[in-house]
Amino acid sequence: MTEAPSRLAADPIGVARDQWVERGWESAAPGMAAVTSLMRAQQIVSARVDAVLKPLGITFARYEVLMLLTFSRRGSLPMKLIAARLQVHPTSVTNAVDRLEQAGLVHRSTHPDDRRAFIITLTDAGRALASRATSDLNEQVFGRPELDRDDLESLVEIIGRMRSAAGDF
Incomplete structure (x- = not known):
């Protein structure tokens, strides 16, 4: 049986956004955070949907x-x-x-x-x-x-x- 991953102490997308800003990419930081957040949310939702549909084949x-x-x-x-x-x-x-x-x-x-x-x-x-x-x-x-x-x-x-x-x- 696999364990669920533990919660992270900080949001890695927020950390990445801060790093974007530190590197001088301030104008792209909000877009990077939004796109990455959408992609991560899609992974989460897909996993939930798959868990329901897989048993139905x-x-x-x-x-x-x-x-x-x-x-x-x-x-x-x-x-x-x-x-x-x-x-x-x-x-x-x-x-x-x-x-x-x-x-x-x-x-x-x-x-x-x-x-x-x-x-x-x-x-x-x-x-x-x-x-x-x-x-x-x-x-x-x-x-x-x-x-x-x-x-x-x-x-x-x-x-x-x-x-x-x-x-x-």
């Missing part, structure tokens, strides 16, 4: 595909549209769909209007797993993000501005 990428299909009117979407909505390369969607199909969670069929394209359809097992995973994530991760509601709203708004400025939407 899926990754977050596969969960996103299942949820996108769950939210669609027919429970099916063209693979190309899945890639566009998830903002990932089509190869990533192919990999996720391959694994989901092997597990019996989705079904792939040829698009009726384009033989080169595929329609991905959620199976009953996929719908059930998506429901269970969402319930578990809501209880263990999304419903307990370690921030109050106002902070969450501010965080989403700030990161949204960053994403928009980068051309994400």
Whole structure:
């Protein structure tokens, strides 16, 4: 059994920010601290999400595909549209769909209007797993993000501005 790492006496990102300033990089110090903090927070959140989804046999990428299909009117979407909505390369969607199909969670069929394209359809097992995973994530991760509601709203708004400025939407 592995032990959880002990808490550090000081925030290493804060220490790094101070070192940036000491070296004369004051103008870049806030950006370095923000980017590094975002990346560390992403690691923390990813570990929490993975701990919930791993016992269910899926990754977050596969969960996103299942949820996108769950939210669609027919429970099916063209693979190309899945890639566009998830903002990932089509190869990533192919990999996720391959694994989901092997597990019996989705079904792939040829698009009726384009033989080169595929329609991905959620199976009953996929719908059930998506429901269970969402319930578990809501209880263990999304419903307990370690921030109050106002902070969450501010965080989403700030990161949204960053994403928009980068051309994400």
